Structures are given as structure tokens and as C-alpha cells.
Amino acid sequence: MIPPVQRRLLLVFAHPDDESVFAAGLACMTVAEGGRVALCTATPGDKGKVGDPPVCPRERLGAVRQAEVMAACATLGIGTVRVLGYPDRGLAFAPTDTIRRQLVEIIRAARPHVVVTFDPNGSNLHPDHVAISRFTSDAVAAAGDGRWFPELGAAHAVGRLLWTLPVRPWDVMRRTDPALEPGADFVLDVSAFAERKMAALLAHRTQMQSLNRIFFSKPDVTRLLGVEMFRQAFGPPLVARPAADVFAEIVPTSEPRFHDPLSRTGSAAVRRS
Ligand SMILES: [Zn+2]
Numbered sequence: 314m315i316p317p318v319q320r321r322l323l324l325v326f327a328h329p330d331d332e333s334v335f336a337a338g339l340a341c342m343t344v345a346e347g348g349r350v351a352l353c354t355a356t357p358g359d360k361g362k363v364g365d366p367p368v369c370p371r372e373r374l375g376a377v378r379q380a381e382v383m384a385a386c387a388t389l390g391i392g393t394v395r396v397l398g399y400p401d402r403g404l405a406f407a408p409t410d411t412i413r414r415q416l417v418e419i420i421r422a423a424r425p426h427v428v429v430t431f432d433p434n435g436s437n438l439h440p441d442h443v444a445i446s447r448f449t450s451d452a453v454a455a456a457g458d459g460r461w462f463p464e465l466g467a468a469h470a471v472g473r474l475l476w477t478l479p480v481r482p483w484d485v486m487r488r489t490d491p492a493l494e495p496g497a498d499f500v501l502d503v504s505a506f507a508e509r510k511m512a513a514l515l516a517h518r519t520q521m522q523s524l525n526r527i528f529f530s531k532p533d534v535t536r537l538l539g540v541e542m543f544r545q546a547f548g549p550p551l552v553a554r555p556a557a558d559v560f561a562e563i564v565p566t567s568e569p570r571f572h573d574p575l576s577r578t579g580s581a582a583v584r585r586s
Contacts, residue, residue, distance in 0.1 A: 337506070
């Protein structure tokens, strides 16, 4: 088991506010136990809503939303935030090689035990959500193989990749016991962090219309904010579903060294040491 103070979590999402909607409680819980959390957001969300009344002119929305995600992360204790700056609603067309390289660099720097991203259907079929899901899977695979981008540091094998649920978690909580929902492989009680999650959501001032619709207009908002759910894409087999600890059963391994950086031939020899 990885001691809580050594745990590292990386969230990879498409827009400012995705992190607070889907994984704020997990981030808070990880930080509260002494671990570290990093966030990569692929777009500044500049095609989103500007607020009603508008918080800013549309041409400033990208900059304002970047400031909002920084404020939300400060609230959640997320220590590292990177906004890649791909076009909002255009992420699917990001050059594959470029974004793979960027994400591999982030993964090898953060060296997360657990990575969280959207499920392959992007939770709500938003094309940017779908795109970041596949780019993240691609990069997680590449990051663990030292033949990719050896100049970006030692390969890092992620222990567990988590997706958001195939359906929206707040809908699951309305209609059934989350434990019975297929895909709810991890059901986390984050009620101790509901207030912090609420503060992070409120930092996304430009997005209050949709956040009101999802959370704040609901009489059971505190209950909705107190549970988060994730689906296991890959990782150690789960003894029981749903599980409650996303770091469970991950064995920290010595770094794989499929590439010998001293070799001038570039052969993929395995070094034994
Ligand atoms: Zn989004």
C-alpha cells in the first residue's frame, strides 16, 4: 500500500470547472491525507458561457476562466495546474504528436499513482471530453514506455487510470443506490469536503448557470456534493465493487528502464541493475 503522504494524483480534463464538478472531493481527500494533486486542463474554456449577467466580455473569457480554475485549485489544495490552451470545442483536432508529448511530459513530471480523466464517451458526449479521454489514455501508455520521448525523463507507469462514470453521477444518486450502478467502481464519501467543493465550484463564476442547474438549485445539493464516483479503466483488480480507496492495491514499483539513455544506438535494451 502506498502511504497517504506519498500518494500522487493527476487529473486531466478538458475545461476549467470539470475538475471541480467531477473530482474536487477526491482531490481534497488526497491532499488532506498528505498526498499531492496536479491538474492538466486542455482548453481555457473560451467558448463557454460568460455568465448572466456577463462576468466579462467574451474576448476575455479564456483568461477569466484560467483565473477561475487557478482559484478553484487553490481552494482544493491542487498544487500544480497546467492549462494547455487548445481551442475550446476544437480539442479533438489537436495534433496527436504534440498533445501526446505534452501529456507525457506532465505525467513524467507528476509521476502519479492514479490518473483521472473522462470516460470514452466524455460523460455527456462533449467532443472535448471525448477527445481528452483518448489523448490521456494514449499518453498514459506512452509515458510508461521509455522509447517515447526519452528526453522527457524516466518512463513512469501509472498504477490506475480512472474514468468518470458513463452517466452523470448526480443522476445516479437520484435514481438508484450508487453501489448498484454498473461503472460505479469507486464510490467515495467526500462529504467531509463538500463545503470545500462548493467553494471551488463557486470560483467558476462564469459558469454559474450550469452549476446552478446541476447543483445549487437542488434541495439536496449537500448530498450531491458529498459523493464522487469513478470507473476503473485499468488498475489492480478490485476485490469488491464499489471500492472506496482509489489508491488501494497499487504497488509502487521501481521505475522501468526500457531505454538506456547512454546508448548511442538507441536500442531498446533492458538494463538490469
Ligand atoms: Zn467540460
